[in-house]
Amino acid sequence: MAETVKMGLGCTMGLRNILVGMVLLLSGAASLKSQAYFNETGELPCHFTNSQNLSLDELVIFWQDQDNLVLYELYRGQEKPHNVNSKYMGRTSFDQATWTLRLHNVQIKDKGSYQCFIHHKGPHGLVPIHQMSSDLSVLANFSQPEINLLTNHTENSVINLTCSSTQGYPEPQRMYMLLNTKNSTTEHDADMKKSQNNITELYNVSIRVSLPIPPETNVSIVCVLQLEPSKTLLFSLPCNIDAKPPVQPPVPDHILWIAALLVTVVVVCGMVSFVTLRKRKKKQPGPSNECGETIKMNRKASEQTKNRAEVHERSDDAQCDVNILKTASDDNSTTDF
Numbered sequence: 001m002a003e004t005v006k007m008g009l010g011c012t013m014g015l016r017n018i019l020v021g022m023v024l025l026l027s028g029a030a031s032l033k034s035q036a037y038f039n040e041t042g043e044l045p046c047h048f049t050n051s052q053n054l055s056l057d058e059l060v061i062f063w064q065d066q067d068n069l070v071l072y073e074l075y076r077g078q079e080k081p082h083n084v085n086s087k088y089m090g091r092t093s094f095d096q097a098t099w100t101l102r103l104h105n106v107q108i109k110d111k112g113s114y115q116c117f118i119h120h121k122g123p124h125g126l127v128p129i130h131q132m133s134s135d136l137s138v139l140a141n142f143s144q145p146e147i148n149l150l151t152n153h154t155e156n157s158v159i160n161l162t163c164s165s166t167q168g169y170p171e172p173q174r175m176y177m178l179l180n181t182k183n184s185t186t187e188h189d190a191d192m193k194k195s196q197n198n199i200t201e202l203y204n205v206s207i208r209v210s211l212p213i214p215p216e217t218n219v220s221i222v223c224v225l226q227l228e229p230s231k232t233l234l235f236s237l238p239c240n241i242d243a244k245p246p247v248q249p250p251v252p253d254h255i256l257w258i259a260a261l262l263v264t265v266v267v268v269c270g271m272v273s274f275v276t277l278r279k280r281k282k283k284q285p286g287p288s289n290e291c292g293e294t295i296k297m298n299r300k301a302s303e304q305t306k307n308r309a310e311v312h313e314r315s316d317d318a319q320c321d322v323n324i325l326k327t328a329s330d331d332n333s334t335t336d337f
């Protein structure tokens, strides 16, 4: 900085440049923070106000990284690729409206500090008139954590599972599992394993845990990744494990119930046939009835007694009950046999 001021004084002698040198002293200390996502575009601002309305023809503008490698140079309005380091070749674009340099395809290695310099190309040579540093930090979003079951719950009350998340930066702070039941939530920590790609420098992280699963309740497992530096939490989709079914499963119960109903129907129909048969035997000895025939007979009977409310009220399931009633009351009107 002292050098800059000396240079400004030495080169020009004008009051204007002394003032510029003083402004530099004040503004040069500032450092702007900038953030970019991996593989996207970062911005390296210069924050030049151009209060003297200098045209690009009068200016020499360039950016350097912390190792003094040149990213970009604009010499009196002309791009000069000659001084640009190969690392940055073809990766930059200058936004004239905002005096900002865009750095494309940002890599983790690109994080660090950058300096922008603006010199005035006057009759007496180059005069530095503006300088700004910016700190670029680079982030990569970890993928949504993903749970993988390693064991079957049906066979074990302790299940083993893993959770993993990939391609993020910087290194996350913590990864853990949440085991939620109806009335409790427990946290299960584990040693976070991380691997870093030696080219991209992105991290993959994972944990492996053994969780005790209460058999009598439904549980929901969620994996959580706590990120740096924002402390943001990233959640996996829940992994739901339903309560173990009781020893006597409900499905056979249902079948049993249907079977019982069928038996009842058969018995009732049998009784109906029996009663009909006995009544008929008294009147006239005839052929024996089956349940189907009885129903058919009674359907005809019901046609004759349409207006009877009880017939319409009965459901299909209770058809045999309906038949019993009718058989008893309308017996003498059955003229089929």
Ligand SMILES: *[C@@H]1O[C@H](CO)[C@@H](O)[C@H](O)[C@H]1NC(C)=O
Residues within 6 Å of the ligand: 039
């Ligand atoms: C970088 O971005 C390009 C598209 O913009 C994409 O094709 C490529 O897969 C990305 N690379 C990585 C490592 O994410």
Ligand SMILES: *[C@@H]1O[C@H](CO)[C@@H](O)[C@H](O)[C@H]1NC(C)=O
Residues within 6 Å of the ligand: 053, 055
């Ligand atoms: C700045 O200079 C340009 C010509 O170089 C001129 O057209 C413009 O009006 C000037 N603006 C101001 C604010 O002086």
Ligand SMILES: *[C@@H]1O[C@H](CO)[C@@H](O)[C@H](O)[C@H]1NC(C)=O
Residues within 6 Å of the ligand: 037, 040, 141
């Ligand atoms: C990364 O995540 C943040 C916050 O969730 C989001 O705003 C941003 O768009 C994401 N960036 C990329 C490149 O996925």
Ligand SMILES: *[C@@H]1O[C@H](CO)[C@@H](O)[C@H](O)[C@H]1NC(C)=O
Residues within 6 Å of the ligand: 150, 151, 152
């Ligand atoms: C888990 O259960 C499935 C069937 O539900 C079976 O195919 C698989 O082999 C079981 N895995 C283990 C590790 O027991």
Ligand SMILES: *[C@@H]1O[C@H](CO)[C@@H](O)[C@H](O)[C@H]1NC(C)=O
Residues within 6 Å of the ligand: 150, 151, 156, 159, 160, 209, 210
């Ligand atoms: C689950 O992990 C534990 C160690 O954490 C191991 O002793 C056990 O055998 C594993 N169970 C299964 C079914 O893999």
Ligand SMILES: *[C@@H]1O[C@H](CO)[C@@H](O)[C@H](O)[C@H]1NC(C)=O
Residues within 6 Å of the ligand: 181, 183, 184, 214
């Ligand atoms: C949940 O709460 C009920 C009472 O509300 C209790 O009987 C049961 O033991 C609790 N379960 C757990 C896992 O804490």
Ligand SMILES: *[C@@H]1O[C@H](CO)[C@@H](O)[C@H](O)[C@H]1NC(C)=O
Residues within 6 Å of the ligand: 166, 167, 195, 196, 197, 198, 203, 204
């Ligand atoms: C990280 O995970 C990605 C996606 O699963 C995989 O392609 C890559 O090889 C892993 N990298 C490391 C260093 O483990």
Ligand SMILES: *[C@@H]1O[C@H](CO)[C@@H](O)[C@H](O)[C@H]1NC(C)=O
Residues within 6 Å of the ligand: 198, 199
């Ligand atoms: C990156 O690691 C792989 C092995 O995982 C190795 O073969 C390769 O040479 C390494 N590359 C560099 C640039 O270190």
Ligand SMILES: *[C@@H]1O[C@H](CO)[C@@H](O)[C@H](O)[C@H]1NC(C)=O
Residues within 6 Å of the ligand: 216, 217, 218, 242, 243
């Ligand atoms: C568990 O969840 C299922 C639905 O997934 C539900 O039908 C059942 O009643 C639940 N059981 C308990 C004990 O909460």
